[in-house]
Amino acid sequence: MTSAGASRPLRADARRNRARVLAAAEEVFAAKGTGASTDEVARAAGVGIGTVFRHFPTKEALLAAVLVDHLRRLAEQADALADARDAGAALFGFFTHVVEQAGGKNAYTGALAEAGVDVGGTTAEFGARMRSALERLLARAQRDGAVRPDVGVAELLALMVGVSRAGEHAGREVQARAAAIVLDGLRPRAADI
């Protein structure tokens, strides 16, 4: 009850532990699905369970944190592309990149899925950030005639989620071919020009 604020700065070692747990959780959940036990995460992080629960008071909170972390990274990447010279190429590149790295990992596609929808909490924050970065990119790509004009961010995200998820079962090449088809679908039809 020292300061009062929402989230004291956190001692250096505590911050380090939080990061370790988060990283371990990402790895474990990606590898074994969200059903993996908290214990396993603790072991992977090299800390006691108590520590996991101190930082993330609930398993759900831990899962959310993993998603947020992922969204944050995606948002940053999208942000970095927002002003790219060739918006169309950037958008398609981002799509491909996301889908590839998701590579069927539950934890990642989960994060993506949340971005397309309005979940409460911090998740929303980064989801929104990514959405808006994507929105700008999409608008520019459409203005440039690289993407058909009747597509919205929502569909775009849904398709990213979809192709990512498809990869959970299909192999890498099938996923790549599916992605190619979707990207083609996003291009303007000849008739539209």
Added chain:
Amino acid sequence: MTSAGASRPLRADARRNRARVLAAAEEVFAAKGTGASTDEVARAAGVGIGTVFRHFPTKEALLAAVLVDHLRRLAEQADALADARDAGAALFGFFTHVVEQAGGKNAYTGALAEAGVDVGGTTAEFGARMRSALERLLARAQRDGAVRPDVGVAELLALMVGVSRAGEHAGREVQARAAAIVLDGLRPRAADI
């Protein structure tokens, strides 16, 4: 040559109960995910747990049965379309239909996902049946110039799974628009003609 079953015709009441359990399982798993408890399925079916386990000796077996049941239905529908006059329309119609009825229900997309991959057991049987029906439809649609020639069943299924899954979070309209984009991506490009 039915992989395992066939033991005996099953008494009338037993068959009725088996069906009730299966229906309940489909509903429960679709609504709450495959994590729902067997107890809940039993309650939903209005039978004792013992009955559930008598018919499906393992939770996994129950889940598999749900999938098989779905695949069976899908396979039947695909079969029915195999000789349709307009193969392209039939294929697109099937795609839309599947994606719509999946409507984000775990159990359904799960079934679909299995079809694209070679899981062992009875699941494979119906998955294969559906794949081959789809294969015929696809080949004809390609011959008719309704679908681009470089698409395979694997991608087709992957996209069906993907769009279905995308619907788990996105709303109905977003899903529909995503589906439209994918279908467009499947059509031959102007240049190809």
Added chain:
Amino acid sequence: MTSAGASRPLRADARRNRARVLAAAEEVFAAKGTGASTDEVARAAGVGIGTVFRHFPTKEALLAAVLVDHLRRLAEQADALADARDAGAALFGFFTHVVEQAGGKNAYTGALAEAGVDVGGTTAEFGARMRSALERLLARAQRDGAVRPDVGVAELLALMVGVSRAGEHAGREVQARAAAIVLDGLRPRAADI
């Protein structure tokens, strides 16, 4: 509610089934221990579980019946020996025979164990019969100087049980040597003569 008596004569096929169940039970319990399920007994007997429970209203009852059956056989064998020329040899032979055929089978040693004690019910009946046959044999062997005079049936039975049980873990030869030692212990000491 036809006759009234304690146990109607039982239809021919019913009697046959009872015997089949009993035989199966003996085999199954001997092989897998008394923990084996009633279902397994039914399957081994080639009848439905309902039939098992019709003849033996309880698993305990079934176990008891197995014991009784075994005791009955032992009693008959003991009876047959009661008038043997050489009582000592007969007694020792019986001991060896019992111990050998028990061969570590739970079901059999169980039966034996019950014989030495006053359990209620039918078990007692055959236990008593065997005890008395053994008693006569023992008395004669003692009169002949083949067995030390201070031994009672109770100890004799206890030792039969004990050596039989020892066989559950030890191998056959060890059991045989143990039996030899016990038999030696039963003989009169040199000094006693």
Added chain:
Amino acid sequence: MTSAGASRPLRADARRNRARVLAAAEEVFAAKGTGASTDEVARAAGVGIGTVFRHFPTKEALLAAVLVDHLRRLAEQADALADARDAGAALFGFFTHVVEQAGGKNAYTGALAEAGVDVGGTTAEFGARMRSALERLLARAQRDGAVRPDVGVAELLALMVGVSRAGEHAGREVQARAAAIVLDGLRPRAADI
């Protein structure tokens, strides 16, 4: 080279609880047989079931631990006697002692039985220790002419198990008389001298 344990010294309270669980298990299993439920053991120990399973990850493991604990005690007692002045008296005393304290308690005779056989795991360790202590005692007793020369440890153990087990049904006095007969059987015959 302790087979599995040794991981870490175990916190003081944890060690206390482990001991409590073990003691409770010994009591419960001795009283009601190994079929008694783990729940019952937990209740008897005054801890939650979770605690039982934390210390003994399996019911089988718990049973094994009970056996090991007993074997350890027996091994210690046998060790203590190994150098006794009068080896014969010590051996007979040990036999009697073991048989008496087993007193028909399942758990105890179980432990004994395991000693005579080579079960894997830690059980073997203490079983072996006891066997070798007994071996030395036996050899000396035989050299002193207190025990017939053609007896091996295996038989000795088998007889200890046997007489202990016999006590499960027979009363205390009958068991004592049976033990006396066995001990007599172990002595050298007059003719052997």
Added chain:
DNA sequence: TATGAATGAGGATTCATTCAT
């Protein structure tokens, strides 16, 4: 009478969460 399906209490085990050290 025989059958085998239905029942549900009971048992082993897991795991998120709390709390003493």
Added chain:
DNA sequence: AATGAATGAATCCTCATTCAT
């Protein structure tokens, strides 16, 4: 703040027993 032991509700599954066919 970190640890890891303790907790017990929840879950899957088995099996003796009952009952409709």
